[in-house]
Amino acid sequence: MQNTNLKCNATNCAFNQRMECSAGAINIRGAEAVTTDGTTCSSYVDRNANSFTNSVNSVRTNTHNISCEACKCKYNKKKNCTAKGVSIGANKASCDTFIRK
Numbered sequence: 525m526q527n528t529n530l531k532c533n534a535t536n537c538a539f540n541q542r543m544e545c546s547a548g549a550i551n552i553r554g555a556e557a558v559t560t561d562g563t564t565c566s567s568y569v570d571r572n573a574n575s576f577t578n579s580v581n582s583v584r585t586n587t588h589n590i591s592c593e594a595c596k597c598k599y600n601k602k603k604n605c606t607a608k609g610v611s612i613g614a615n616k617a618s619c620d621t622f623i624r625k
């Protein structure tokens with residue numbers, strides 16, 4: 525199991541394993557976002573509405589595996605996330621760590 529600095533509260537996502545993300549890499553949308561509400565993890569896959577098979581693996585997504593379009597966030601450097609840790613919210617899988625520049 526890898527250590528991870530990305531916590532995800534969106535437990536309905538098929539990639540969510542005990543509040544950690546097993547997708548390996550994720551994309552955050554929100555090019556126009558000025559608050560957390562404008563951001564969302566576009567890698568989210570609904571566990572219930574999808575035939576996606578939940579695969580339990582030891583891959584963990586970290587902040588350096590994030591490609592982020594929310595360029596108005598102070599942690600965004602050329603679509604890379606420079607935050608020490610990121611928290612994805614239960615509501616809409618938005619990025620709770622977003623802080624406006």
Ligand code: SF4
Nearest residue numbers: 532537539540545565
């Ligand atoms: S919502 Fe995004 S960060 Fe959370 S488990 Fe799913 S893919 Fe990973």
Ligand code: SF4
Nearest residue numbers: 592597599600605619
């Ligand atoms: S903290 Fe900022 S740069 Fe990092 S994923 Fe969230 S919105 Fe994107």
